[in-house]
Amino acid sequence: xxxxxxxxxxxxxxxxxxxxxxxxxxxxxxxxxxxxxxxxxxxxxxxxxxxxxxxxxxxxxxxxxxxxxxxxxxxxxxxxxxxxxxxxxxxxxxxxxxxxxxxxxxxxxxxxxxxxxxxxxxxxxxxxxxxxxxxxxxxxxxxxxxxxxxxxxxxxxxxxxxxxxxxxxxxxxxxxxxxxxxxxxxxxxxxxxxxxxxxxxxxxxxxxxxxxxxxxxxxxxxxxxxxxxxxxxxxxxxxxxxxxxxxxxxxxxxxxxxxxxxxxxxxxxxxxxxxxxxxxxxx
Amino acid sequence: xxxxxxxxxxxxxxxxxxxxxxxxxxxxxxxxxxxxxxxxxxxxxxxxxxxxxxxxxxxxxxxxxxxxxxxxxxxxxxxxxxxxxxxxxxxxxxxxxxxxxxxxxxxxxxxxxxxxxxxxxxxxxxxxxxxxxxxxxxxxxxxxxxxxxxxxxxxxxxxxxxxxxxxxxxxxxxxxxxxxxxxxxxxxxxxxxxxxxxxxxxxxxxxxxxxxxxxxxxxxxxxxxxxxxxxxxxxxxxxxxxxxxxxxxxxxxxxxxxxxxxxxxxxxxxxxxxxxxxxxxxxxxxxxxxxxxxxxxxxxxxxxxxxxxxxxxxxxxxxxxxxxxxxxxxxxxxxxxxxxxxxxxxxxxxx
Numbered sequence: 001x002x003x004x005x006x007x008x009x010x011x012x013x014x015x016x017x018x019x020x021x022x023x024x025x026x027x028x029x030x031x032x033x034x035x036x037x038x039x040x041x042x043x044x045x046x047x048x049x050x051x052x053x054x055x056x057x058x059x060x061x062x063x064x065x066x067x068x069x070x071x072x073x074x075x076x077x078x079x080x081x082x083x084x085x086x087x088x089x090x091x092x093x094x095x096x097x098x099x100x101x102x103x104x105x106x107x108x109x110x111x112x113x114x115x116x117x118x119x120x121x122x123x124x125x126x127x128x129x130x131x132x133x134x135x136x137x138x139x140x141x142x143x144x145x146x147x148x149x150x151x152x153x154x155x156x157x158x159x160x161x162x163x164x165x166x167x168x169x170x171x172x173x174x175x176x177x178x179x180x181x182x183x184x185x186x187x188x189x190x191x192x193x194x195x196x197x198x199x200x201x202x203x204x205x206x207x208x209x210x211x212x213x214x215x216x217x218x219x220x221x222x223x224x225x226x227x228x229x230x231x232x233x234x235x236x237x238x239x240x241x242x243x244x245x246x247x248x249x250x251x252x253x254x255x256x257x258x259x260x261x262x263x264x265x266x267x268x269x270x271x272x273x274x275x276x277x278x279x280x281x282x283x
Numbered sequence: 284x285x286x287x288x289x290x291x292x293x294x295x296x297x298x299x300x301x302x303x304x305x306x307x308x309x310x311x312x313x314x315x316x317x318x319x320x321x322x323x324x325x326x327x328x329x330x331x332x333x334x335x336x337x338x339x340x341x342x343x344x345x346x347x348x349x350x351x352x353x354x355x356x357x358x359x360x361x362x363x364x365x366x367x368x369x370x371x372x373x374x375x376x377x378x379x380x381x382x383x384x385x386x387x388x389x390x391x392x393x394x395x396x397x398x399x400x401x402x403x404x405x406x407x408x409x410x411x412x413x414x415x416x417x418x419x420x421x422x423x424x425x426x427x428x429x430x431x432x433x434x435x436x437x438x439x440x441x442x443x444x445x446x447x448x449x450x451x452x453x454x455x456x457x458x459x460x461x462x463x464x465x466x467x468x469x470x471x472x473x474x475x476x477x478x479x480x481x482x483x484x485x486x487x488x489x490x491x492x493x494x495x496x497x498x499x500x501x502x503x504x505x506x507x508x509x510x511x512x513x514x515x516x517x518x519x520x521x522x523x524x525x526x527x528x529x530x531x532x533x534x535x536x537x538x539x540x541x542x543x544x545x546x547x548x549x550x551x552x553x554x555x556x557x558x559x560x561x562x563x564x565x566x567x568x569x570x571x572x573x574x575x576x577x578x579x580x581x582x583x584x585x586x587x588x589x590x591x592x593x594x595x596x597x598x599x600x601x602x603x604x605x606x607x608x609x610x611x612x613x614x615x616x617x618x619x620x621x622x623x624x625x626x627x628x629x630x631x632x633x634x
Contacts, residue, residue: 042618043347043370060626062633121499130504148443150505151490233490233500234449237632248342249451250625 035257043251053258063242067262070238073153074222077160078214084161085168086210092169093176105173109166116163120230123159124150127231151233159231160221167220168213175209211277218270223263239263310554311336313346314362315541316494317412317574326570327561331554343367350376355548359555365399365540366452366615368408377544378552382406386563389585393607394540399615408544411562412571414579415529415610416453417536419501419512423526430508433461433534437484441508445488446500448511451628452613456537457510458484459614466537466611471620474627481631484510491632494577501527511537518578518597531609538610540582565589572598 039050057063088108096104111119126132127149134146149155183205187197225240234241239259246256312318316339324335340346343364350358351374363371371377387395387409400408420430425444429435437445447454456466458480464473489506490496494516500506502520509516513536517527543562545555561567568581569589580598587600599606616624 043374060629062626062629065633124496124499125503128503128505148489151492151500229493230496233446233492233496234632235490237629242629245625245629247345247348249344250622251344251348253348 032257032260035254036261038254038257040252040254045253053255056255057258057262062237063259066237066239066242066259067266069236070222070240070263071266073156073160073228073238074218076157077164077221078217080157080161081164081168081217082210082214085165085213086172088165089169089172089176093173101177105170108169111162112166117226117230119162120159120227123155123162123231127155127158150231151235153232153236155231155233156228159227160224163227164217164221167216168210171213171216172206172209175206179205208277211274215270215274219267222266308332309334309336310360310551310558311338311358312360312362312558313338313340313349313358313546314360315339316576317571317579318362319576320570320574323567323570323574326566327558330561331557333554335558343370347371347374347376350374350546356550358546359549359551360543360558361546362411362541362543363408364613365396365408365410365413365542366613368399368542368544369402369615371544372402372407376547377407378547378549380406380409380545380556380559384556384560385409386583386585389565390582391580391584391603391607393538394582396540396612399540400542408542409559409563410540410582411543411568412579413538413540413582414515415513415531415536415606416448416450416457416511416539416613417513417529417531417610419497419509419516419527419529421501421504421507421524421526422528424504424507427530430530431532433457433532436508436510436532437487439487442487443489444507445484446497446506446509447484447488447491448497448509448516449491449493450511451624453537453539454484454511455481455624455628456611456614460534460536460611463534466614469614469616469620469624471623474623478627478631481627482634485631485634514598515577515579519575521597531606536606536610537614538607538612540612541579569594 034047036053037049037051038045038047039052040046057067092101092104092108128134129146129148129150131150133149134143137143138146179202183201184197187201192200223240225238225244228238229241229244232238237245239262243256243259246252246259310333312335314337318324319337319339324337327333328335340349346361346363347370350361350371361371361377368377382401385406390410391413394410394413396410397406400406400410418430418433418436420427425441429438429440455469455477458477459466459469459473461480462473462476464476469477485491488510490500492500492509497509497512498516498520501509501512501516502524513529517529520527543559545552545559549555562571563583565583565585566589568583568586572579572581572586572590573594578598580600580603587595590598590600595601614624
């Protein structure tokens with residue numbers, strides 16, 4: 001009797017979360033999945049079990065190309081962000097006195113406090129032909145003519161990396177500060193040089209932090225619409241941009257749903273690849 | 284009746300009353316960004332003691348989907364691309380308008396467009412604003428003579444200095460005009476020709492940009508030409524950067540129009556009609572023409588009495604007869620051709 005009461009109480013506590021998840025994730029996901037098998041007759045939605053939308057991914061070049069572009073950008077952003085964030089997190093964790101670490105971390109994530117859209121437009125101005133970067137390079141004589149930096153993949157990657165380095169720095173820093181200094185001392189006592197200590201001791205131990213941050217970067221980057229739309233100048237289309245076109249003009253919800261399912265499939269594959277090291281509970 | 288029941292009943296009644304009061308006091312309008320300007324809306328709200336709830340949308344598809352998912356009465360008025368009025372009528376979204384209460388006799392005749400706003404003799408919408416998708420450019424950085432022909436606009440001379448407006452219909456219309464094809468004659472048979480032109484255009488372009496991005500690119504010198512631009516792009520920048528201007532090349536350009544209608548099922552048809560009448564009145568038209576989001580020509584020529592000489596100069600009021608004669612309406616494809624045109628557009632972007 002007491003156990004049953006406890007169980008009911010437990011269900012009572014988790015019920016709001018379950019209902020929330022059911023109403024705002026499970027049900028919408030099922031509807032989206034069903035929608036991806038529907039078709040359009042003119043502008044009318046026809047529910048059914050058609051694979052036309054998935055076949056279109058192979059048949060229409062711009063759809064397939066959008067998936068490739070999204071993957072290329074996302075992988076590039078993830079790798080570059082990790083390469084930049086790791087040394088930064090390392091410096092904060094091991095070279096900044098503990099009493100200053102919070103302030104430095106705060107400064108590191110300060111750009112998070114500005115609007116995402118405003119930040120993207122700011123980058124557009126910085127990378128413009130007459131922007132700070134080009135003007136500086138020309139003033140110091142490195143280039144004679146302004147480089148085309150805005151409205152390129154470089155601009156998209158730059159905007160993304162600026163954002164995600166902050167995120168990755170936090171996850172990697174959280175991992176680094178948990179490491180006991182005894183690991184490094186032990187490795188050095190056993191004759192390992194600095195590189196060997198990093199390669200064989202520190203890096204494996206901080207892998208969960210790296211992978212967790214990288215996975216979040218991957219997920220957020222591949223589904224982002226704003227950055228490529230503003231900074232990429234539509235010089236190439238990513239999957240979220242193609243989805244927006246389907247919704248905005250065509251109201252082709254079935255094809256948009258199929259593209260969204262493909263995105264979820266890619267994220268699921270990324271999760272499976274990273275699952276061994278993922279420590280989302282450390283966030 | 285216990286306390287819980289009476290409390291629930293009371294709150295339900297109060298909520299219902301509040302809902303009704305809210306419905307009576309608020310006009311819900313699905314609009315483009317030029318209607319978001321308080322200078323335009325505030326006089327109507329004051330005159331009728333109502334609040335206009337404005338929601339901006341992008342793309343007719345999104346608007347139609349939103350309306351189809353809404354309950355009757357959720358929306359009262361709709362601003363829509365002129366060429367898409369028939370789609371809204373087909374979908375049963377627009378209510379008939381009393382044509383005799385609209386001042387279309389004062390309109391520029393070319394934009395009354397009965398064939399667009401009227402279906403089977405019933406008027407469903409009224410043109411409220413128009414303008415041109417043509418060539419905007421920075422006169423200090425390009426040879427203005429080159430801008431007088433579409434062939435030289437996207438020539439090698441301007442490689443990497445062009446932005447293309449991110450809307451397939453006007454850009455494909457310009458591509459058609461450059462090949463001597465009328466916008467009304469665009470069909471599946473000549474899409475390959477248009478595809479070749481757009482591929483060339485695309486290869487010269489630095490970006491394909493929406494309204495804000497195109498304005499930013501032109502204003503910051505990122506590009507010197509916007510294909511598909513026009514007065515709506517440069518007018519708001521004219522005061523600060525007079526070198527930013529626009530022209531209609533020899534081959535012609537594409538004319539855009541936007542229409543306004545009352546949504547079928549509105550619970551306040553009289554107020555909705557009053558809103559339509561206000562927007563197409565000379566005063567409303569002058570405010571809409573010079574909206575902070577983008578400028579454009581008012582459909583009602585009587586608005587000229589409410590515009591300053593400077594505003595009319597920026598709008599090129601006196602050139603309108605010539606421009607109207609030299610421009611063609613947006614392509615108005617049926618559903619199948621529309622899909623094919625969008626696929627071609629996306630293929631071009633992905634090149």
